[in-house]
Each structure stands twice: as structure tokens, then as C-alpha cells.
Amino acid sequence: MCFMTEKQKNNLAKFFYDIAKIDFAALVVAQFANPTNLKYWILIVGIIATVIPIFVGLALDKQEIEK
Numbered sequence: 001m002c003f004m005t006e007k008q009k010n011n012l013a014k015f016f017y018d019i020a021k022i023d024f025a026a027l028v029v030a031q032f033a034n035p036t037n038l039k040y041w042i043l044i045v046g047i048i049a050t051v052i053p054i055f056v057g058l059a060l061d062k063q064e065i066e067k
Helices: 006-033 040-066
Strands: none
16 A cells, blocks of 8 residues: 555656666766776666666556556
């Protein structure tokens, strides 16, 4: 049982999508902006930090669609 309204769930899903975009830009794209100083561990962490909020946002959107 969730105590959030549909609008709150929608806003929370948007928040997680925004976090994913920021993580992707800050950690993944930034690595390719300066390829001479490419650090693969930051690239991997960036991809993971992007995928997790996307899945959370998708899960929140899925709950909204099912109702």
C-alpha cells in the first residue's frame, strides 16, 4: 500500500529520470569529453548510476499504468 497520489508518483518518476540524465552527463559523457584522461572505473560507475534511477523511474511509471 502506497500513500502517494498519482501526481506524486509521476513527479517522483520524473525526478529519477532527471537524476539518471545528470549522472549520465556528469560521469559518462564527461569521460569522453577528455579521452586522454579516460578512467574506466568512473565510466562503469556512471553507467550503473544511470541505469539504477532509470529502473526506479520505470517501476514508478509501471505502477501508474497498472491502475
